[in-house]
Structures are given as C-alpha cells and as structure tokens.
Amino acid sequence: MIRRVLPHDLGRGLLTRRPGTRRGGFSLDWDGKVSEIKKKIKSILPGRSCDLLQDTSHLPPEHSDVVIVGGGVLGLSVAYWLKKLESRRGAIRVLVVERDHTYSQASTGLSVGGICQQFSLPENIQLSLFSASFLRNINEYLAVVDAPPLDLRFSPSGYLLLASEKDAAAMESNVKVQRQVGAKISLMSPDQLRNKFPWINTEGVALASYGMEDEGWFDPWCLLQGLRRKVQSLGVLFCQGEVTRFVSSSQRMLTTDDKAVVLKRIHKVHVKMDCSLEYQPVECAIVVNAAGAWSAQIAALAGIGEGPPGTLQGTKLPVEPRKRQCKPCPHLSLQQEEPDPANLEVDHDFFQDNVWPHLALRIPAFETLKVQSAWAGYYDYNTFDQNGVVGPHPLVANMYFATGFSGHGLQQAPGVGRAVAEMILKGRFQTIDLSPFLFTRFYLGEKIQENNII
Amino acid sequence: MLKLIIPTIMLLPLTWLSKTHMIWINTTTHSLIISSIPLLFLNQTNSNLYSYSLLFSSDPLSTPLLMLTTWLLPLMIMASQHHLSNEPPSRKKLYLTMLISLQISLIMTFTATELIMFYILFETTLIPTLVIITRWGNQPERLNAGTYFLFYTLVGSLPLLIALIHTYNTLGSLNIVLLTLTARELTDSWSNSLMWLAYTMAFMVKMPLYGLHLWLPKAHVEAPIAGSMVLAAVLLKLGGYGMMRLIPILNPLTKHMAYPFIMLSLWGMIMTSSICLRQTDLKSLIAYSSVSHMALVVAAILIQTPWSFTGATTLMIAHGLTSSLLFCLANSNYERTHSRIMILSQGLQTLLPLMALWWLLASLTNLALPPTINLLGELSVLMAMFSWSNITILLTGLNMLITTLYSLYMFTTTQRGTPTHHTNNMKPSFTRENTLMLMHLSPILLLSLNPSIIAGFAY
Numbered sequence: 001m002i003r004r005v006l007p008h009d010l011g012r013g014l015l016t017r018r019p020g021t022r023r024g025g026f027s028l029d030w031d032g033k034v035s036e037i038k039k040k041i042k043s044i045l046p047g048r049s050c051d052l053l054q055d056t057s058h059l060p061p062e063h064s065d066v067v068i069v070g071g072g073v074l075g076l077s078v079a080y081w082l083k084k085l086e087s088r089r090g091a092i093r094v095l096v097v098e099r100d101h102t103y104s105q106a107s108t109g110l111s112v113g114g115i116c117q118q119f120s121l122p123e124n125i126q127l128s129l130f131s132a133s134f135l136r137n138i139n140e141y142l143a144v145v146d147a148p149p150l151d152l153r154f155s156p157s158g159y160l161l162l163a164s165e166k167d168a169a170a171m172e173s174n175v176k177v178q179r180q181v182g183a184k185i186s187l188m189s190p191d192q193l194r195n196k197f198p199w200i201n202t203e204g205v206a207l208a209s210y211g212m213e214d215e216g217w218f219d220p221w222c223l224l225q226g227l228r229r230k231v232q233s234l235g236v237l238f239c240q241g242e243v244t245r246f247v248s249s250s251q252r253m254l255t256t257d258d259k260a261v262v263l264k265r266i267h268k269v270h271v272k273m274d275c276s277l278e279y280q281p282v283e284c285a286i287v288v289n290a291a292g293a294w295s296a297q298i299a300a301l302a303g304i305g306e307g308p309p310g311t312l313q314g315t316k317l318p319v320e321p322r323k324r325q326c327k328p329c330p331h332l333s334l335q336q337e338e339p340d341p342a343n344l345e346v347d348h349d350f351f352q353d354n355v356w357p358h359l360a361l362r363i364p365a366f367e368t369l370k371v372q373s374a375w376a377g378y379y380d381y382n383t384f385d386q387n388g389v390v391g392p393h394p395l396v397a398n399m400y401f402a403t404g405f406s407g408h409g410l411q412q413a414p415g416v417g418r419a420v421a422e423m424i425l426k427g428r429f430q431t432i433d434l435s436p437f438l439f440t441r442f443y444l445g446e447k448i449q450e451n452n453i454i
Numbered sequence: 455m456l457k458l459i460i461p462t463i464m465l466l467p468l469t470w471l472s473k474t475h476m477i478w479i480n481t482t483t484h485s486l487i488i489s490s491i492p493l494l495f496l497n498q499t500n501s502n503l504y505s506y507s508l509l510f511s512s513d514p515l516s517t518p519l520l521m522l523t524t525w526l527l528p529l530m531i532m533a534s535q536h537h538l539s540n541e542p543p544s545r546k547k548l549y550l551t552m553l554i555s556l557q558i559s560l561i562m563t564f565t566a567t568e569l570i571m572f573y574i575l576f577e578t579t580l581i582p583t584l585v586i587i588t589r590w591g592n593q594p595e596r597l598n599a600g601t602y603f604l605f606y607t608l609v610g611s612l613p614l615l616i617a618l619i620h621t622y623n624t625l626g627s628l629n630i631v632l633l634t635l636t637a638r639e640l641t642d643s644w645s646n647s648l649m650w651l652a653y654t655m656a657f658m659v660k661m662p663l664y665g666l667h668l669w670l671p672k673a674h675v676e677a678p679i680a681g682s683m684v685l686a687a688v689l690l691k692l693g694g695y696g697m698m699r700l701i702p703i704l705n706p707l708t709k710h711m712a713y714p715f716i717m718l719s720l721w722g723m724i725m726t727s728s729i730c731l732r733q734t735d736l737k738s739l740i741a742y743s744s745v746s747h748m749a750l751v752v753a754a755i756l757i758q759t760p761w762s763f764t765g766a767t768t769l770m771i772a773h774g775l776t777s778s779l780l781f782c783l784a785n786s787n788y789e790r791t792h793s794r795i796m797i798l799s800q801g802l803q804t805l806l807p808l809m810a811l812w813w814l815l816a817s818l819t820n821l822a823l824p825p826t827i828n829l830l831g832e833l834s835v836l837m838a839m840f841s842w843s844n845i846t847i848l849l850t851g852l853n854m855l856i857t858t859l860y861s862l863y864m865f866t867t868t869q870r871g872t873p874t875h876h877t878n879n880m881k882p883s884f885t886r887e888n889t890l891m892l893m894h895l896s897p898i899l900l901l902s903l904n905p906s907i908i909a910g911f912a913y
Contacts, residue, residue: 044601056594061594062592062593062594063592063593063792065793065795065798086734086797087734087797088732088733088734090734091734091795091797092734092795092797092798093795251879251881253879263878263879264879265879267792283592283792284792284793285791285792285793285795285798285876286793286798286876391875392875392876397875397876397877397878397879398876400875400876423874423875424798424874424876425797425874426872426874427800427801427871427872427873427874427875428872
C-alpha cells in the first residue's frame with residue numbers, strides 16, 4: 001500500500017499514527033521498525049508460518065476439510081465427535097466459525113440446562129439417555145492434560161409431568177416406550193403424588209410421571225467451555241467471523257422418473273471478519289450447519305429453498321428464532337402467544353399474565369411469588385414438527401444439518417454430534433438411528449410428532 | 455541432440471503466440487511429438503557413449519531418463535488443465551513457460567557430457583520448480599515448502615561445485631568418458647573423505663536419502679499437480695543419475711564411505727514405509743512412498759555391482775511413471791472433493807468404476823507386482839544387496855511387505871467402503887483424465903515386455 005505523505009501534515013509529529021493507516025511501514029518509529037524487521041526475519045526461518053507480505057494470523061486458514069458454521073454446543077459437539085471418530089489422529093482439519101465469541105445471543109449459554117428423557121419418540125429418548133451418560137462421565141470424555149476437571153453441577157432431581165383424565169392414556173403409553181428404551185420413569189397416582197410431594201394441589205390430575213434417574217438440570221455454560229477446551233486441544237481451529245457466502249457449483253441431473261433436479265456442491269465458504277469488510281474464502285469439502293436460531297439464513301445462502309414451492313428444490317429449512325423467557329424458579333411453559341423475537345428483552349408482564357395463574361393453581365405456596373430476575377433466549381424453533389434436523393441435504397450434497405431442536409438441543413447435543421460425525425465419516429447412522437430426522441421429511445410431509453414438548 | 459532441444463525451446467513461442475482456445479491443444483500435441491525423438495537414441499551399438507557433439511551425448515543410462523522426461527511433459531500439461539481453467543490466459547501461458555523451461559534444463563542436464571554443464575543445469579532446474587511450487591500451490595504452507603526445497607538442495611550441491619572444480623584442476627577435463635579413463639584413485643585420507651562427501655551429498659539430498667528427506671513431503675504435497683508430477687518422476691532421478699555418473703571415479707574410497715549411507719537408506723526404507731501406513735493425507739502418503747522407493751536406488755548405486763546398477767535404472771524409470779500416476783489419481787480426487795484426506799472420499803469404486811481400474815493398476819505397480827518393471831528393478835536390487843551382505847534381505851524383504859500393506863491400504867480406503875453422502879454428486883471422469891492415466895500406465899505395461907531398453911549400461 002502506498003501512502004502519500006502530504007507536506008503540510010508534518011506538523012502532526014512523527015510519532016502519532018494517523019487514523020486509517022495500516023500497522024507497519026513508513027509510519028512507525030524506530031523501535032517499531034526494528035521489531036517489524038525482527039518479526040519478518042523470524043518468519044523466514046524454517047518452522048514458522050511465512051507471513052511475509054501480509055499478516056494473516058487473524059484470518060481463518062485457506063483450506064479446511066470440514067467447516068462447522070456455529071460454535072454453540074451442537075457445533076462443538078460435532079467437532080468433538082469428528083475428532084474422536086477419525087481413524088487416525090490429525091486426519092481431518094476442522095474449522096469452527098462462530099460469529100460472536102461472547103455467546104451473548106447463543107441459545108446454549110442462555111439455556112436453562114434441563115435434561116429429561118420423558119419424550120414420546122424413541123429416538124429422542126435414546127439421545128437424552130446417551131447425553132445423560134455423557135454428562136455423568138464428562139471428565140473422562142472431555143479430559144485435557146493439566147486442566148481442572150469440569151463441575152457441571154448436575155442436579156438429578158427429575159422432571160415431573162402431570163396429566164389430566166383425557167391425557168392419561170397417552171402418558172401411560174409414552175412411559176411404556178420410555179421404559180422400553182431404557183429410561184427409568186415412575187408412574188404415580190394422585191395419592192402417591194400427594195405422599196411424595198405434599199405441596200402439590202392434585203386437583204384434576206389423573207396420572208403423574210416422574211423421572212427417577214438421569215433427569216434434572218446442569219450448567220450449560222460449563223459444558224460449552226469444557227467442550228471448547230477439549231476441542232481446541234484436539235486440534236480444531238476456531239475463527240471469529242460470519243459466513244456471508246457459499247461458492248458452489250451446480251449440475252442439472254435427471255431422477256429415475258425423468259424429473260430435472262439441480263444438485264449443488266459447496267466449494268468455498270466466505271468468512272467475513274468482525275467489523276471489517278475483510279473476508280477469507282475457505283476451501284472446504286463439507287459444511288455443517290449448526291447455526292442454531294439463524295440456521296435458516298445459512299441454508300438460504302446455500303440456495304436451499306430457491307425453487308417453486310412444493311418441490312424438493314423449493315423446500316426451505318423451517319427453523320426460525322423464537323424467544324423464550326426464563327425465570328430462576330421451576331417454570332411451566334404454556335405458550336398461548338409468542339413473544340416478539342426481535343430482541344432479547346424480557347417482557348415481565350408475560351409472566352404475570354400467562355404463567356403465574358397456572359403456577360398459583362398447582363402449587364398454593366406460589367401465590368405470593370415475586371420474580372427476582374429474568375432473562376430471555378432464542379429457541380431454534382422448527383416450525384414443521386418441533387424436532388431437530390440432522391443429516392445431509394438431498395440436493396446440496398455436502399451440507400449437513402445439526403439444528404432445529406426447538407429447545408431440547410442442549411440435552412441432545414452429545415448424541416446428535418456423534419450421529420452427524422458418523423454420517424460424515426461412515427456414511428450412515430451407526431449408534432442411534434436418526435433417519436426420521438433427515439431433511440427429506442419436510443418435502444415428503446412426514447411430521448414426526450413429539451407429544452411432550454418442553 | 456539439437457533436434458530435441460531446439461523444438462523444446464520453440465515450444466515457448468508456441469505458448470505465447472497461440473490463440474487462447476488453442477494453448478492446451480498446441481502445447482500438448484507438440485510436446486507429444488517431441489517425445490518421440492528420444493526413441494531415436496535407443497539403438498546404440500556402442501555401449502560407452504553415443505556422442506552427438508562436444509556438449510551433448512546419450513548413453514543407455516541417460517536415454518531412458520530422457521524418454522521419461524519428454525513423455526512426461528504432455529502429461530503434465532494435460533493434468534494442469536482443470537486447476538488453471540479459471541486463470542487469465544497470460545497466467546496460463548506463464549505456467550506453461552515454467553514447465554517448458556524446466557523441461558529444457560532437464561533435457562540438457564540428462565544429455566550433458568561435461569560435468570560443469572551438468573552442474574549448472576542441475577541448479578537451473580531448481581528455479582522453475584520453485585516458482586511453480588510457491589506461485590501455484592494451494593496452501594499457505596507452500597512458501598515454507600519452497601524454502602525447504604530450495605535451501606536443502608542448494609546447501610547439498612555447493613560442495614559439489616567445489617569438488618568438481620578441484621577435479622578439473624587436477625585431471626584437466628570433466629568429460630564423462632575421459633573421467634573414468636583418467637581418474638586417479640581416491641585413497642583413504644581425511645581430505646579425500648571430505649571430497650567423497652562433497653561429491654555425493656548433492657545427490658543424496660536430491661534422491662532423497664532418509665535423513666535429508668524433510669523437504670520432500672512438504673514440496674510434493676504443496677506443489678500443484680504438474681509440480682508434483684515432475685518432482686516425483688524426474689527431479690528425484692536427477693540425483694540417481696548424477697550419482698551413477700560420479701560413483702565410478704570415487705573408488706576405492708566408496709568401499710568404506712558408503713556404509714553409513716547404505717545403512718541410512720535401508721533403515722529409511724522401512725521407516726518411511728511405516729509412516730505411509732499412518733498417513734491420512736493422500737499426497738503425503740505418495741510422497742513418503744517415493745522416499746521409500748528411492749532409498750532402494752541409493753543403496754543399489756552405492757554397492758556398485760552390475761545387477762544393482764541395472765536394478766537402479768529400471769527402478770528409477772518404473773518409479774517415475776508409477777509415482778506420477780499416483781499423483782494424478784490423487785489430484786483427480788482432490789479436484790472433486792477439495793480435500794486430500796482419504797477417509798472423506800471413500801467408496802469411489804461404485805461412483806467412478808473406470809477410475810477404480812486405474813487406481814487398482816497404480817496400486818499394483820506401486821507394490822511391485824510381477825511382471826511389471828517395478829518388480830524387475832526391486833528384485834535386481836534385492837538380489838544384489840543379498841549377495842553383498844546376506845542380512846540386508848531381512849530389511850528389504852520387510853520393506854516389500856510394508857509397501858504392499860500401504861499400497862493396498864490406500865486402495866481399499868479410497869475405493870472400497872460405503873460411499874458417504876457428500877460424494878454423491880461427483881462429476882464423472884473426464885476423457886482427459888482417463889487418457890492421462892492410460893498414458894502413464896501403457897509404458898509401464900509395455901516395458902514389461904522388453905525391459906532391456908531401460909536396464910542401463912550394465913545389462
């Protein structure tokens with residue numbers, strides 16, 4: 001870069017740096033020049049990375065085999081399992097691109113951190129069971145040399161679900177499925193419930209199910225930091241930036257019944273740096289979309305959903321951010337209306353109007369409840385059937401999804417990470433079969449309805 | 455010899471004056487025609503040297519290498535077409551200029567009669583290769599790779615210059631023919647030992663010998679496809695060729711001085727083959743397998759028996775073609791998946807069956823399957839080493855086993871297995887790629903019918 005030195009600016013002094021000048025070069029003082037020369041000499045010597053012309057240490061590498069968009073718990077879990085399941089150490093180069101290193105709006109950090117196995121789909125139960133065993137043995141999974149062990153503060157206190165007369169049969173069949181898969185759930189009649197929890201008003205309750213083991217809550221921030229630390233020690237690269245573009249190539253092909261489809265392949269990912277126009281094209285073989293509430297944007301960048309509606313070409317990724325508010329007390333989520341997801345401001349009236357009446361009815365002691373503090377976070381809400389999207393996209397061959405879990409992403413993250421890593425490395429799901437969660441169900445219209453949405 | 459050099463020099467104006475859509479066609483066709491000229495040198499009645507002029511000559515050692523070099527240029531040009539397709543025409547022409555100037559210096563190197571001319575052209579080949587690696591490589595590590603490549607080779611070859619000039623002063627001439635007739639014996643003394651080292655170090659680094667091989671994995675992996683092809687196929691053989699030219703004048707000191715290097719090469723063979731078993735990066739695996747094969751050539755040249763010389767020349771030609779073929783296959787994989795990792799492109803046999811055939815044949819020639827020339831070379835070297843010392847058969851036999859293991863590992867990882875989802879829309883093999891593989895394989899398969907052409911002057 002050639003900077004023209006204007007003669008009438010000499011009055012500013014030689015030591016002050018003018019705004020807009022790059023570091024290095026003509027505007028440095030003597031000590032600065034000496035250290036620049038020393039840095040350049042050191043970079044020529046073998047063993048150092050050669051950045052003679054431009055300092056690119058803040059940019060991501062030019063090539064990475066797998067790029068994971070989104071550095072929350074799902075993205076880090078995929079990175080962790082990719083590194084764990086690769087057959088030789090150091091085989092795959094993984095890059096995790098995260099827009100916000102403070103995780104100020106990420107669903108992981110703002111999550112309540114609950115884990116429960118009381119779902120109706122066997123896949124969901126299997127995922128939560130695996131996650132529970134992962135969390136119990138977290139210091140074996142995520143051990144890093146010379147680092148202190150993780151304290152997840154897992155309180156296995158269990159989830160209690162109450163059912164009225166008309167839902168009792170559904171609850172009983174759900175518990176049967178859960179027990180078949182291996183969760184330990186106990187069914188209680190209203191009398192047993194009153195014995196166990198005398199402070200509950202059992203009016204209108206026909207059946208209750210309570211998780212005896214592996215259910216409760218933990219510290220999601222600790223899990224995130226533990227995963228981050230372990231994944232960095234395994235050699236995954238982190239980059240703070242935003243994915244702004246996918247450079248891809250497409251091919252028009254015919255299906256077996258002679259319909260034209262356009263198959264796409266992503267070649268490069270443009271990662272834009274924070275607060276600047278600088279971007280780095282990262283050449284990659286596989287892109288994993290773990291962007292949480294903003295996954296639909298990433299999918300739209302790859303051209304998913306651009307086509308006539310009703311075709312596979314035109315099926316969009318139906319994930320959108322929905323705001324949920326949390327108070328640090330056991331909360332009931334009965335959403336009659338949706339709060340506005342534009343920002344994460346907490347609407348205090350929402351609690352008073354919608355949540356408190358139900359709480360006061362069920363637990364008489366809560367009639368004098370006052371909210372001390374509250375926070376809000378986003379769900380990566382799947383508007384189709386509120387369950388996650390896992391696996392490859394049928395048309396964009398090298399984009400894999402791990403998103404859309406609508407509130408139970410954190411508790412299913414270890415299992416989902418392993419499933420996506422198996423899909424990438426081995427071509428099929430090996431341990432937990434998540435084929436009902438593939439993208440094609442949006443096109444085929446097969447909703448997998450989960451009855452116990454929390 | 456000018457009938458070969460002048461057309462190659464004229465390839466330069468051909469690239470610059472061609473129309474944009476004719477660059478590839480013109481250069482490929484003309485270099486293919488030029489590759490038929492060294493066939494004229496094959497019929498040699500005098501096994502000493504077939505002299506064309508004061509400067510250039512060819513003998514049964516340099517002719518096969520010359521044929522390899524000229525055959526490889528059209529193949530390099532064909533292989534580079536895809537990754538240069540997005541560049542502006544002047545940059546494409548510049549790339550071709552680099553390849554052609556490298557070709558000119560290589561032809562003159564292999565046919566040089568005078569050793570100082572050989573030395574100058576030996577150094578000249580470094581510059582276009584460096585430009586190709588650092589300018590057109592893919593990763594930012596290519597700058598590091600270029601530095602390693604340049605400085606290893608330069609530091610190794612500067613003592614060679616001093617040794618050659620000293621020999622010129624004492625003997626009066628550095629003509630290859632006269633050298634063997636007038637050379638004085640190198641008796642056992644410290645300064646003669648240093649002289650011996652000065653002569654051989656340059657070529658040991660180029661081959662490469664196991665302890666000095668660090669530049670090779672870097673340079674091969676970071677170079678673009680044509681760079682990898684020429685590096686693996688021809689530039690490594692420069693080391694072998696130079697050593698075979700100079701070894702006759704280094705007697706009888708070689709009997710003592712060769713021991714550490716033979717040991718290094720035997721041990722290095724096994725070490726680098728074992729590293730191949732642990733590699734995940736495809737190009738890195740092929741680079742280390744090059745080191746392993748060339749270690750056999752080093753050991754063969756140092757023991758100086760007729761069969762070992764035969765084996766060394768045969769192995770050099772065979773390895774040149776096989777290694778170049780493997781790099782082309784790895785590149786065809788890379789262009790489709792943009793990743794050099796083997797496990798990310800598995801199960802390709804169901805997607806690209808014809809390419810799987812080329813992969814199979816390449817892996818089979820790499821593991822020295824009978825009756826290919828790879829086997830003839832390795833077997834000759836093995837037997838010569840066994841008669842030189844019985845124990846070496848353990849190491850060389852173990853090396854053949856490990857070579858088989860990693861060649862088949864490479865084949866089964868890339869071709870067999872379940873294809874993953876992200877490989878399902880790979881473009882089918884281009885005719886250009888199939889032609890490239892066939893043109894690599896047909897010399898290997900045809901030469902197994904008459905290997906005496908490439909068997910060198912000791913056959």
